[in-house]
Amino acid sequence: MSAKGSVTIDVEVCKGCELCIDACPPSVLSMSVPVNHLGYRYPELADGCTGCAACQLVCPDFVFEVFRAPRTVQGANA
Amino acid sequence: MSAKGSVTIDVEVCKGCELCIDACPPSVLSMSVPVNHLGYRYPELADGCTGCAACQLVCPDFVFEVFRAPRTVQGANA
Amino acid sequence: MKLMEGSEAIAEAAIAAGCKFFAGYPMTPFTELLEHFARRLPDSGGVCVNAESELEAVGMAWGALAVGERAATGSTGQGLSLMQESFSEITLAELPLVIFNMARGQQDYFQSTRGGGHGDYRHIVLAPMDIGEAVAHTQLAFHLADKWRTPVLVYGDYLLAHVQEAVDVTPVEFGPLPTKDWAVDGTLTGTGRSRIVSPLGFDKAGRPSEGIENHLRAIVDKQDRIAAEEVRWDSGFIDDAETVIVAFGPPGKFVKYVVQALRAEGEKIGYVRPITLWPFPYEAVARAAEGVARVGVFELCAGQMIDDVRLGVLGRAPVSFIGGISTDGSGFGVGPLLDVELIRARILALHRDEPMPPLPHNERQF
Amino acid sequence: MKLMEGSEAIAEAAIAAGCKFFAGYPMTPFTELLEHFARRLPDSGGVCVNAESELEAVGMAWGALAVGERAATGSTGQGLSLMQESFSEITLAELPLVIFNMARGQQDYFQSTRGGGHGDYRHIVLAPMDIGEAVAHTQLAFHLADKWRTPVLVYGDYLLAHVQEAVDVTPVEFGPLPTKDWAVDGTLTGTGRSRIVSPLGFDKAGRPSEGIENHLRAIVDKQDRIAAEEVRWDSGFIDDAETVIVAFGPPGKFVKYVVQALRAEGEKIGYVRPITLWPFPYEAVARAAEGVARVGVFELCAGQMIDDVRLGVLGRAPVSFIGGISTDGSGFGVGPLLDVELIRARILALHRDEPMPPLPHNERQF
Amino acid sequence: MTNVEMRQVGNKLPELLLTQEHHMCPGCGEPLALRGYLEAITELGMTSRAIGVAGIGCYTSFSMTMDVDLVQALHGRAPSVATGVKRMRPDSIVFTVQGDGDMVNEGLQEVLHTAARGENVTCILLNNGVFGETGGHMTATSVIGQRTKNSLEGRDAAYHGYPILIGDLIARLEGAAYVARGSVHNAGAVARTKRMFKRAFQAQDRKQGFTFVEVLTMCPTGWFIPTLEGPDYMNETLGEVHVMGELKVDGVVRSTDELHDENVRKALEMEQALARGGIDDHHD
Amino acid sequence: MTNVEMRQVGNKLPELLLTQEHHMCPGCGEPLALRGYLEAITELGMTSRAIGVAGIGCYTSFSMTMDVDLVQALHGRAPSVATGVKRMRPDSIVFTVQGDGDMVNEGLQEVLHTAARGENVTCILLNNGVFGETGGHMTATSVIGQRTKNSLEGRDAAYHGYPILIGDLIARLEGAAYVARGSVHNAGAVARTKRMFKRAFQAQDRKQGFTFVEVLTMCPTGWFIPTLEGPDYMNETLGEVHVMGELKVDGVVRSTDELHDENVRKALEMEQALARGGIDDHHD
């Protein structure tokens, strides 16, 4: 598969500040319509994540876990 | 008379620090042998005072009154 | 009438009293008082400085007072702890500082009345029970400060600071005051009659100056006169009372309310509510204690005023403590013990020699 | 035996007790104590910081205590006024701070015993009457501070600080103490068992933490236990006494000396000398007051301890003040009232119900 | 949706946190700084030597959530407390966490004296230009024109005076070894700030003297703006005055003005780095 | 022996002194600074507007001898007191008199905050590098190697830290309008320092902001040296670090280092002036 990266989103601790939305270089994060148990909207991931970890670095509530495709693997495929 | 300047010395308030002695450019101040009522030696004036007021400026106890020969007068004499 | 929280009403009252300078540093629950002064003083030709710390705040007020203006500062008890050196010395400098303690509960009674700082100084302490009294006491504080040239502290709390009521703030007229012929403004510099405002008891060279020992004795003499003249309190139903309850400030209002209700039910209970914490109404308490079976003291702290109550009662009747420490989860706000039903239960338990109910616990908010 | 001034003896005693850290800021008559610590602590593997201010000094001591070392600070009452916020909060943090007040007279009794700062806190106060006791009390102070995890203040004065005596400072053995399993040193960081030393009553997340309300109540309970266990006093000739004199510290030594002399002359006079000012020996005073005709209180101030004496006597006998404000010209030093003959005269005047002689005035030295 | 073939980048939570939850407001910048210094400690292998000293402000709640041996100080007093700790435990790594209200208002002289003495401690300043905890009032670092609770139309120099650039003052004290000013307005800044923490702790470990890291953090609550606008607002107000960069390295002082240009350049590089596929902190 | 034909040069006593006597030690430099600012006030015609605020130190005795409306502040607190005075009496000329112990130790943050706020007051620092009043202990300005009561072999940076150059810190605050460092180690320095006082008071009068004049003063008692050695000792110790000169004029800042050279030059001119027959203060 070709995705360079991906993130997991712990939506229940999100406080809906939206800092991650702007921080995402490929703009693959957008805010949800439904709210979490605290009553906040939270980010949802679309395709195209590069695994740059920008969202993780700017999230005040430590919501993101970031994964990146190992370069070595890609090297093998080439 | 040719003296360029002169000082009065209020010996009884002198605390004998000797700052004036060093400060006097023509070195015409020297410390007394006898002491004042506080038990301090005090400066005495020899000839040659220029009235530069250095002693007045450096005396912590405001002991000196300085006088200077008016330039105008000297001009007249020339 | 305008809906104002206590903090705003106090600030308005201070301005109505001619306060021209205020300096303070934010601290819950004092913060709003600072905010109201900051918002309103400039309009009335005054200045409010958001000082960088409590120590700087009291220093600024000191300067404004020295030139003869009415000035005040304040904080919570914690912030006032940092000002103790200044309070002690400004009392010796005989400057009319008004201090607002928006306290966290009633834990600062000793700090206020025994002079938390060094030395023998005391200053007047006024303890309003609600916004209405706060408006009156604030204006009285500025008057007494000038009358006696001594600091006056107004003791409030979270409840007083934040409750909102519809109130009118109208300036009160207290008779004439001596002119401030001790203030400095620079105009006497170089005249040989220049002045010095100092806590040290020394006047300018060449003038007879009392020296520190006499100065300290003179201040204490003045304090004795204040103690004789300025005692204030409120009491009710004490004549035939079997039980007398002593409480001050907003909790004093709760106690008064409960005692009135119990009287309506025929219980022989009375109350004494000290209004000046210093000077303390020892005689009033002594009189109230004559022939009663017991005296109860309700304070929202571990029990501090109870010392003064005992000094007033002096063995005439047993004195017991029916208050206690009670805070919200933050430690700043109102604890669960400040409740009409709980206070009623404690007063009745004392009155009927029944065991005192346990103190309530706040549900933590942290 | 070595000739030492009180300041030096106290510093030596502290070092003998294992004090490893001291921080202070010069102020007469405390300065020499700071100097001796600065000179001697390094030799014994300790550190003395000449702090840039009183507030910074107490903060530094706070840090040294938090890692589990014995540490102290001090000043005069005026300097301690600046530390009041810290004293109040460090009591809540339960850190064993030892505080030296080389006071200007006895004017700081309330500041020391009522907690000059905010809140309900109290800490132990020891009042040595001379260098011998100062050496003992200093070591006791460090022990009690650790035993109870509470600050202990040693109340001295100009005389105690500057008198020189030939003394031996030998370490005293007080039984075992609990290990400081609350101290922080970094080794628990990252283990999930990391610690926090805090006045706020909150523990690390995930551990049951009492919260501020319960914490405040727990501190007060501890204070009640201390009050029950640690009262100390010295008294003499009270059994058949008609007059009892109460005095503490160096003036207490003068009173004791005078009372002994008067007894030798057959006068029925006794004395009580409180050694712990907090907790105050109320019972001892009460017992001494049983059946006496009068109680006299001698303090070198306007009269502060007299409140506690009255709370002890509770009306059993009339309590009158026979001390007064007395300073030298600087306000720092020893006033003329501290004189065997003058004290004798005042005690006799009280004893014989004769008018009290007027207070002496110091000849100004400024 | 996680992906088995992929390797995890960094940790979701800093190791030295006891819990993920905190009561900070949405969009607060302080937790970002928290992540930075906690990860710096772990990555430098200083974990079992670290002792924190906390001031009083919103960040005080971290005192309970950090898995760090900690001394809770009073408002403004942390540097002196840290001094006492370090003098008694010279081999530990001692750091304070303070806000601008705590450090530059209430305790300004504590940090300056501590720096002048050259104490081997690291003071960390979370600078949001307001007293967040008490409701967003102006502090001694609020910049001219900044919105605060008592300057909703912006700070006015004539009435309120000028902001203090604390880093510049500290850098000029001989006792200071390393002085830097970071920010958390974007991912690059966060990463760079973390490197500053590392340099400071390393210098402390080498006993080079006093070290200082200031971090600009968003306080949307105190600024009365939407959380989303926090980073840009901060960059355009606080960031323009308290410029990001290193003010003192190995005894060489650079003024905030000098930093300005250099800073722009660095920020650019950072974005390129991000575009290239992220920052790897372990390469420095 | 006076001479009738001669005219008096200056006054024996400053007009604003109530008495000639004072209890300062022999050789103390503080009375020399006193003369300077008192004469500056008179010569600028600001006499009936001048309000002084005194700190606590040996100079406190001047509070009683100056014929100036005065507020006696507590140790370290004078700048805040001056702030209150000035805010209520904006047209008066307000100055503080503080020592290094008072201003740079106990009250460091007071003077810095006051400067940052740009208060229109003049703070005067009498810097002798010791707490004279309490017996000559080291202060935050004592220079490395200086003799003080607790550093008889000279201040040791490793244990005691480094001195604070307060003028440099203040000069960098935007609220500060004029910052200068004078000295009284010789007649020329005394005269030049007096001109600094004048510039500061004039700037205050023009409401340009905070003004500051530091003066190095001898304290033979606290330094444990003969009075006669005071001026040279001061020049070679304190004077080498706290260099004399103007640190900020009309917004232009010069660091103490930059001042060094310039200072040497000026001192030279001064001596020549003296040789020519004295300084005439009225010509500037």
Add this chain to the structure above:
Amino acid sequence: MTETAAETECLLTGIGGQGVQLCAQVLARGAVIEGKHVMLFGVYAGAMRGMNTDATLVIGDGPLLSPPLLSHTGSAIAMHDKFWRPIASKLRDDALILVNDATFETPLDTDRHRVVRVPATDRATALGHAMGGSMVMAGAYAAIAGVVSLDALIAGMRESIPSYRTQHIEANVVTLTDGFTWGNEQLAPIGAGA
């Protein structure tokens, strides 16, 4: 000093962000505008969502005697039931209770109390002001308890909005009016429904 005047007591509760404090402010200032004596005390744990936010409101025709914290109340407003318990224990018999239909699930004793389930959030959302539930509630309470007129309510609201939030004023007028009208419609049935 013991003569009592008619005093309307009301305890309000909800969770942070629901506008409970604003609701109380609007009612209080509205009442003041109508010359009533008013006492209001709000308790809330900062700006945090999900935390409790409560208020005590007393409105009377004459000077108020009761202390600012109530042990008993004749009416209550609940925007959420998360922190309802402490209030439940203080309700007098026959107390008037208005709850936000969308977020209040706890069962209530409809025999002992006069319960009104107000579709506050729903109506506000329908009006396009999702955050306006508390204003609908204020309007409904004013009408049903009959303590404040709509005009006074709106005037009180304008006073209550801080300078940096003025953009919300118009929306609030809409929601307040809606709630007030809705409340009036309920009046008859309540009277009967007991």
Add this chain to the structure above:
Amino acid sequence: MTETAAETECLLTGIGGQGVQLCAQVLARGAVIEGKHVMLFGVYAGAMRGMNTDATLVIGDGPLLSPPLLSHTGSAIAMHDKFWRPIASKLRDDALILVNDATFETPLDTDRHRVVRVPATDRATALGHAMGGSMVMAGAYAAIAGVVSLDALIAGMRESIPSYRTQHIEANVVTLTDGFTWGNEQLAPIGAGA
């Protein structure tokens, strides 16, 4: 606790700069070196010349009971009479009084007290140590009052000199010795002269 030991009381007075405090120090430390119990309290107004400087010294063989300030004294040392008055009133009958001949003019009651006029300043000046008068006095007092031996006195003096004043030690040895010898010479006559 009331058993008393032989206690030698001495009040010293002079004006700043005369070395009164050093004189008291030397006597006190000397006594300690001989195993005596000693109490010393000095009062002086800073480094200023012309101001008063006083000291209270008590030396005993056993623990001292008296407080550190004396109301009565058995002996006195006066380097100057400027501040003599307060001490005069405290002298016991038969008190031993040593005064500095050069600077003490106030008449003394030689019947009531044992007065010794010590040429302290003169002898010191003669020895080339103009400032050493107080050491001559210390030596003379030690010898006449018989409280401290010369060796102990000298050892005590060495202890008393601060590190930054050590240059004076040798001169002090000379003046102390001179005073002590002179004092011994006076002993006989005094005994008779009473």
